[in-house]
Each structure stands twice: as structure tokens, then as C-alpha cells.
Amino acid sequence: MYQAITPRLFVQLTALGEFSRFGLSTVVGISTAVGYVVGTSSGAAVDWQRWLTTVCGVFVLAAGASALNQVQERRIDAEMTRTARRPLPSARVSIAAGSFFVLSGLSFGLALLSLLGGHALVLGVASVVLYNGFYTMWWKRSYRYATILGAIPGALPILIGHAVAAGEVLTKGGVYLFLLLFTWQMPHFWALALRYKDDYAGAGLPMLPVVIGIRGTLNHIRIWSSVLVVIVLLGPFVIELGRPYLVLSFVSMSRLVLGLFHFSRGPEERAGTYFHRINEALILVFAALVLDRLMT
Numbered sequence: 001m002y003q004a005i006t007p008r009l010f011v012q013l014t015a016l017g018e019f020s021r022f023g024l025s026t027v028v029g030i031s032t033a034v035g036y037v038v039g040t041s042s043g044a045a046v047d048w049q050r051w052l053t054t055v056c057g058v059f060v061l062a063a064g065a066s067a068l069n070q071v072q073e074r075r076i077d078a079e080m081t082r083t084a085r086r087p088l089p090s091a092r093v094s095i096a097a098g099s100f101f102v103l104s105g106l107s108f109g110l111a112l113l114s115l116l117g118g119h120a121l122v123l124g125v126a127s128v129v130l131y132n133g134f135y136t137m138w139w140k141r142s143y144r145y146a147t148i149l150g151a152i153p154g155a156l157p158i159l160i161g162h163a164v165a166a167g168e169v170l171t172k173g174g175v176y177l178f179l180l181l182f183t184w185q186m187p188h189f190w191a192l193a194l195r196y197k198d199d200y201a202g203a204g205l206p207m208l209p210v211v212i213g214i215r216g217t218l219n220h221i222r223i224w225s226s227v228l229v230v231i232v233l234l235g236p237f238v239i240e241l242g243r244p245y246l247v248l249s250f251v252s253m254s255r256l257v258l259g260l261f262h263f264s265r266g267p268e269e270r271a272g273t274y275f276h277r278i279n280e281a282l283i284l285v286f287a288a289l290v291l292d293r294l295m296t
Contacts, residue, residue: 015087015092015093018086019067019070019086019087019093019098020063020101020105021063025059025062025066026059028058028062029055029058029059029157030286031158031161031181032058032059032157032158032160033054033055033290034161034177034286034289034290035157035158035159035162035165035174036051036161036162036165037051037161037289037290037293037294038162038165038177038239038289038290038293039161039162039163039166039173039174040166040293041166042240046294047165050116050164051165053112053116054116054120054160054164054165055161057109057112057116057120058113058124058157058160059109060105060108060109061109061110061113061124061127063109064102064104064105064107064109064128065105065127065128065132067098067105068102069132069136070086070087070098071088071095071098071099071102073136074086074089074095076205077089079202079203080196080200081199082196082199083199109124113160116164117164119160119163119168120160120163123156123159123169126153126156127156127157127160128153130150130152130153131150131153131154135149135150140205141205141206143206144206144207144210144212145208146206146207147189147190147193147208150185150189151183151185151186151189152182154181155178155179155181156178158177158178158180158181162174162177172238172239173239176231176238176239179231180231180232180235181282183224183228183231184281184282186220186224187221187224187225187278188282190208190209190221190224191221191271191275191278192271192275193208193209194209194217194267194268194271195272197209197210197214214268215267218263218267221260221263221267222260222264225256228256228281232253233250233253235249241292242292242295244288244292245288245292248284248285248287248288248291249288251284252288255277255280255284256278256281259274259277259278260274260277
């Protein structure tokens with residue numbers, strides 16, 4: 001009996017992990033963790049219990065919102081090769097079970113954020129409304145530049161982390177981190193859209209590569225990647241950062257610029273490679289921010 005249950009349980013847990021977009025939700029949680037550490041006053045100790053509550057709250061909320069997104073887009077997902085094997089289109093998760101998961105994730109995530117004060121709760125609600133209400137149901141299906149609008153809720157988690165630690169939302173550091181994560185999302189998602197351009201076209205979604213073509217999308221990626229480089233390197237002039245950040249951020253941005261040059265020589269064939277390079281850049285910048293704050 002144990003041998004029969006274990007594989008089935010593993011399959012179910014795997015499906016739920018996919019349904020929550022565990023990898024994406026983890027990145028969201030990491031950005032929140034980084035925001036909290038940077039938002040802690042220089043020289044002060046990080047309140048790790050409050051840090052954990054913040055990260056868990058945003059992670060669970062992100063998992064619920066990601067699952068809700070799949071409920072909302074299940075018919076579109078079924079039409080795209082990249083997403084046809086997701087839990088709902090492949091019938092590995094039922095609508096009823098999926099809806100229960102969504103309700104549980106959103107409720108528990110918001111409950112955790114409510115323990116941290118009004119700022120965290122309001123920003124958490126705003127992220128769900130903007131992502132699931134506006135981006136998923138309206139912007140993504142109507143506008144070629146929906147990614148820019150969708151980057152707003154995508155950048156809120158790092159602001160939530162910073163706001164909880166700093167005690168206020170509109171601080172210089174919080175706004176800086178929001179702009180950094182906001183800007184990063186355009187080359188990240190447009191590189192992915194280039195890779196799956198035909199999928200989006202077949203589903204009738206007006207993603208940038210579908211509407212303006214490969215060369216036009218490449219130019220947009222170049223512009224936003226360049227802005228990202230400037231924002232990252234200006235960090236020490238905006239918030240208190242030292243040598244660890246300077247070294248790691250310079251290495252990260254140098255690799256990104258080299259990757260962009262390589263990507264520009266064959267954007268359609270090398271979109272996947274640049275997608276991974278832009279992700280690597282964010283990981284290194286996050287590491288630089290945390291190490292700098294903890295070491296200085």
C-alpha cells in the first residue's frame with residue numbers, strides 16, 4: 001500500500017508545485033527577503049523572526065496569485081505548447097482543487113502580512129489586484145506593452161520587504177529597489193517572449209515580438225537592459241552601499257553587457273541564453289545587496 005501511495009502523492013505534490021509556480025514564487029520570496037535586509041537600518045541587527053514572517057507571507061501570497069493566474073488563463077494555456085502541460089490544461093489538478101488552493105494561498109498570505117502592519121497588507125492586496133485583476137484579465141490580452149504595466153505588481157514584493165523593515169513605504173531605498181526590479185522585468189519577459197513568439201501568436205496574445213517583430217523587440221530589450229545597468233551602478237549614490245556591492249554589481253553588469261552584445265548578433269536563436277543571463281544578473285545584484293548590508 002505504501003508503495004502505491006508514494007508515487008501518487010509525489011505526482012500530486014509535483015502538480016501543486018507547478019500550480020503554484022514554485023520557482024517563480026521562490027524568486028518573489030527572495031526579492032522580499034532582499035528588500036527587508038536592505039531596509040534594515042545600517043548597523044542594526046536584522047529581526048529574523050519578522051523577516052521570516054514577511055518572506056513567508058509574500059511567498060504564500062505569490063503562490064496563491066500564480067495559481068489564480070492559471071485558473072484565469074487555463075483556456076489560453078491549453079492552446080500554447082509551452083503551457084499545455086500545466087496542471088489545469090492537463091487535468092492533473094481539478095478546478096475545484098485549484099480554487100481551494102487559490103483561496104487558501106491568498107487568505108493565508110494576506111493573514112501573515114496583516115501581522116506586519118497596514119503597509120504590508122495594503123501592498124499585498126494591491127499586488128494581487130494589479131496582477132490578477134488588471135494584468136491577467138485586461139492588460140496582457142489588449143496591449144503590446146502590457147509587460148511594462150505588469151512589472152508594477154512584479155516589483156511590489158521587494159518594496160513590501162523594505163517597507164516592513166524601514167517602517168514606511170516611500171523611502172529612497174524602497175523606491176530605488178522597486179525601480180531596479182521593475183526595470184529588470186522588461187528584458188527578462190521580452191527575451192522569454194522572443195523564445196516563444198509563435199506560441200503567443202497562436203494564442204492571440206499581443207506580446208511585443210508578435211506585434212513589432214524580432215528586431216523591434218531587440219531594440220526595446222537593449223534600451224531597458226541599458227537602463228538596468230545604469231540603475232544598478234548608481235546604487236551607491238542612492239543608498240548606503242560599500243565595496244562588496246561595488247565589486248559584485250560591476251561583475252554582474254559587465255557580464256550582462258557582454259551577454260547583450262552576444263544576444264544582439266542572433267536574437268531569435270539566443271533569446272534563451274540571454275533570458276538566463278538577465279536572471280543571473282539579478283541574482284548577483286541581490287547577493288551584492290545582501291552581502292554588503294550584512295558585512296558593513
